[in-house]
Amino acid sequence: MRIEMTINGALYFADVPPMKPLLSVLREDLGFKGSKEGCGEGECGACSVIIGGRLVNACLVPAVQASGCEILTIEGLGSPNDMDMLQKAFVSEGAVQCGFCTPGMVIAARALLEENPTPTRDEIKVALSGNICRCTGYEKIYNAVEKAVGEGYCDIFRPRENLCSGQAPMPTSESDKNCFTPEDLKEVFEILDQNSDVSILAGSTDIIPDIKNGKYSFKKIIDLSRVKELKGINKVGDAIRIGSCVTNGDIIRSSIIRKYLPALREAAFRSGAPAVQNRATIGGNLSTASGAADLPTILLPLDASVVTEGIGGAREMKLEKFIIGYREPDLKPNEIMREIVIPLPGEKSFQKFYKRGSRKALTLSRISLGFYAEVENGVIWEIRAAAGSMSPIPVRLKELESALRMKRLTGELVEEAAKAAYDEVNPRKSPEWRKRMTSNLVKSFLKELMQ
């Protein structure tokens, strides 16, 4: 497949297989060896590059999705003899570590500064949370970023243009014809109607690690990343409609989500590090139909529905019905998930997402809980709760809900609810820890609700 990309301000072409990771294309086909391969599955940040102004892990971007993009790699900042201000700040602050991790850290810092020229220390920490190996310490890296800001680094960025023609990638072999790159929904439905066995590709953050680990194979693939109709977040009447290809990064940045669905924002913010968030889609998270996925844990209490669509028309169903079983979404062979619909939360409602993992940043949930409650005059009129990472699929906590619905919120009720939750969840791994943590988080939620 022939792809074209603007890299560091110049136009490049490559003839590569559609699913070859961008990192390998950069290093092997185009000679950009600055981005390194550490883990190869989105966990270390060594391969960080900036695509269209956003930080991503090049190991998780298939070539087919990089075609037409504007890319900045570490080579685009400066060379060893002519470093830019940020690179010099890393050197002078003693923030330079091994050759594998440092390029990724510098690029992650640059991506932050392109988006936010006056970051706080905490914002710098979050931005670099996906670059996990820091043998010589975190503080010097944060100091280097602050130093570059102080020296006016952000005043010297020039807007970059994308020199690509905008044309989709061109097939160059017979097998490339099994990779479809539609630009609108009509085309998507026609392709799905005319072809059987087509696998769907969105942000690729689940699929690429699965391909690497031999858990995923496909005959034909359809890339949804160019379909604009799947990318909006809109308030329509009394609901919020989120396109299936909206990323966690889009959710975090959306003013609509910030205003109406802060707990969904929190769940997106706690899913992976920024480079993963900029690729991972809500549709991919739900279609994976896994108990470990974070977004369903809050979307279930928010009473979300899923709209699927194919050439035969659309179907709308509650999220609970969509996730039939482990890795088993209710999708017909010629359908995609089109959007997620969430009713506007009531004015006196309160929502909360909790996640506990083995560390704070870039961690999969060992337990996640989501809550939605409406309280008036001290009485809980409506309550919905769900738990993730306790069973093969995320589950509603119906017994906990019954213990709380239409009850006056008192200290005694908090204790009763904590016990009900402890009894209801049935985790297979570390059951006692997970049960106790569930019951503690239920208490925390209800105490916050009382306030």
Ligand SMILES: Cc1cc2nc3c(=O)[nH]c(=O)nc-3n(C[C@H](O)[C@H](O)[C@H](O)COP(=O)(O)OP(=O)(O)OC[C@H]3O[C@@H](n4cnc5c(N)ncnc54)[C@H](O)[C@@H]3O)c2cc1C
């Ligand atoms: C380093 C790392 C950290 C992660 N951390 C977290 C985390 O903390 N929490 C969490 O929940 N997840 C996490 N993930 C998993 C992953 O990022 C999410 O599940 C993500 O939302 C998947 O979306 P995607 O667009 O990348 O899906 P893809 O990989 O493109 O697809 C996933 C599956 O969904 C299907 N699919 C995608 N879109 C559609 C659609 N519109 N219609 C029909 N089917 C579709 C695909 O066919 C595929 O089967 C992490 C992943 C990585 C690599």
Ligand code: FES
């Ligand atoms: S190589 Fe580790 S995130 Fe890409």
Ligand code: FES
């Ligand atoms: S191994 Fe690269 S910085 Fe520690």
